[in-house]
Amino acid sequence: MKALTWQGNMDVQVTDVPDPAIEQPTDAVVRVTSTAICGSDLHLYGVLGPFLKPGDVLGHEAMGVVEEVGSEVSNLAPGDRVVVPFNISCGHCWMCRRKLFAQCETTQVTSEGKGASLFGFSSLYGSVPGGQAEYLRVPQAQFGPVKIPDGTPDEQFLFLSDVLPTAWQAVQYADVPEGGSLAVLGLGPIGQMAVRIAKYLGVGRVIAIDSVPERLALAERYGAEPLDLGSVEDISAELISRVDGRGPDSTIDAVGMEAHGGAPGSTFISLAQKATGLLPDAVGQKVTDKLAGDRLDALLGAIKGVRRGGTVSVSGVYGGEVDPMPMMEMFDRGVQLRMGQAHVRRWTDDILPIVSDPADPLGTLDLTTHTLPLSDAVHGYEMFRAKDDGCIKVVLKP
Template sequence: MKALTWQGNENVAVTDVPDPQIQEPTDAIIQVTSTAICGSDLHLYGVLGPYLKPGDVLGHEPMGIVQEVGSEVSNLSVGDRVVVPFNISCGHCWMCERKLFAQCETTQVRSEGKGASLFGYTSLYGSVPGGQAEFLRVPQAQFGPIKIPDGTPDEQFLYLSDVLPTAWQAVAYADVPQGGSVAVFGLGPIGQMCVRIAKHLGAERVIGIDSVPERLALAARYGAETLDLSTVEDVSATLLDLVDGRGPDSTIDAVGMEAHGGAPGSKIAEIGQKATGLLPDSIAQKITDKVAIDRLDAMYGALKGVRRGGTVSLSGVYGGEVDPMPMMEMFDRGIQLRMGQAHVRRWIDDVLPLVQDPADPLGALDLATHRLPLAEAPGAYEMFRDKTDGCIKVVLAP
């Protein structure tokens, strides 16, 4: 089959790989009909290469048609249409019983000290082949896949794999009071949906922060006040002034480890990330595990821009081990901090009725800016990384 594979730092290609096979009785095989490029994929593209090997299949936002099921998968039948959550969880372990599906004890990658396995996301998370491919093996298929109705556009449901549950959790963790205020740092796909979900759940003021005109315009269309980073010297101080002189009740960092800006150590971290990616994997992994530093501009903005006693929610991916944190300010201002991989299945009951609504209240059909064949995925990665051609979200058709 054809699949998008990692070949080296900032080098991906569509290549021939073996068709997936049933390996465990809880597996299923799906034919992928749509799959998306996530902002997290860009971390693999440019930073997390030491944990990949040439030929690894990328992608963790797939949906498709069931082709085959293992003997212990009684909830799915051949021909079912499904969306596949990006984290692989069993549904019955101690963590899953508590709806902490991203920490599933059945699929935890204990050798790396990490949580549940993820599709297409490095040896840190199980080296499970990803969904930017013609076919996908789905472990723990007795629980993970979400059945969806026939006769609807793929994009109406595709984002149940990651974008919508991740954004929903980000807003839930932000704990925005009814009628309160929230600032969203980064208006990529997750940030866009955070804006829409926050408004849907009753936030009175939602401030979207970015520097890309197309992203700012899209967030404004869904009710956000927008703040262009290129026009302000200190985004945190601006937020404090903008919302009653005290700052928003909550902030959401939807950017993660590769933020752009001038936070302390940011340039050093950027140089370090790039240099580490050029080292042999065995050395680079040790450096990353012990001394990796993230680019923290979005996190700093979120921490320093929230009001005293407010809540900061992190949904952007971080991988540093020695990130400098403004602990005195965080402690003095009584900030609450919540974070983590999205527990996808935990939020499906909340999100599914909204995507099933023909009125499309969250604008799922209005997120993708580019729909391309899988063969054009390498160029799409570059476009998404560089934010050219108005690119906000890419959906691929294998």
């Protein structure tokens, strides 16, 4: 089959790889009909190369039609249409019983000290082949896949794989008080959906922050107050000034480790991230694991811009272990911090009725700006990374 594979730092290619097959009785094989490129894929593209090997199949946002199921999968049958959550969870372990599906103990990558296995996301998370391919083997299929109705556009449900649950969790973790205010830093797909979900759930004031005009305009269309990052010198001071001299009740960092900005050390860390990706794997893995740093502009803006006693919700992915945090300021201001991989199946039952509504209240059908054949995936990566041509979300069709 054809699949998008990692070949080296900043080098992905569509190649021939073996077709997946049932390996465990809890597996299913899905014929992929749509798969998306995520911001997290860009971390693999340029930063986390030491944990990948040439030929690894990328992608963790996929949906399609069930082709085959293992003997212990009784909830699915060939022909069922499903969305596949990006994290692989069993549904019955200690963590799953507490709805902490991103920490599933059945699929935890204990050798790397990481949580549940993820599709297409390096040896750190199990080296499970991803969904930017014609077919996908789905472990723990007795629990993970979400069945969806026939006769509806893929894009109406595709984002149940990651974008919607991640944004939903970000808003839930932000814990905005009734009638309160929220600032969302970063208006990629997660930030866009966080804005829409916040407004849908009744948040009184949503400030949407980015530097890309098309992204600001799209967030404004869904009721947010746009704030151009390039128009202010200090985003946290601007947020405090705009919201009663205190700052918003809650903030969401929807950016992560590769934020752009002018925080101290950002340029050095950016160069270090690129250099680490070019090191031999054995060296690069040790450097990344023990010494990695993140570009913290968005996180620091979220922490310093929220009001005293407010809540910071982090959905952007971070990989560093030596990041300097403003602990004195966080402690003095009583800031609450919540974060983590989305527990996808914890939220899908809440979201499914909303995206099933023909009125499309969250605008799932207009988030996709570019639809390409899988054969053009390399161009999709380049365009998404550069934010060219108003690119916000790329969907690939195998």
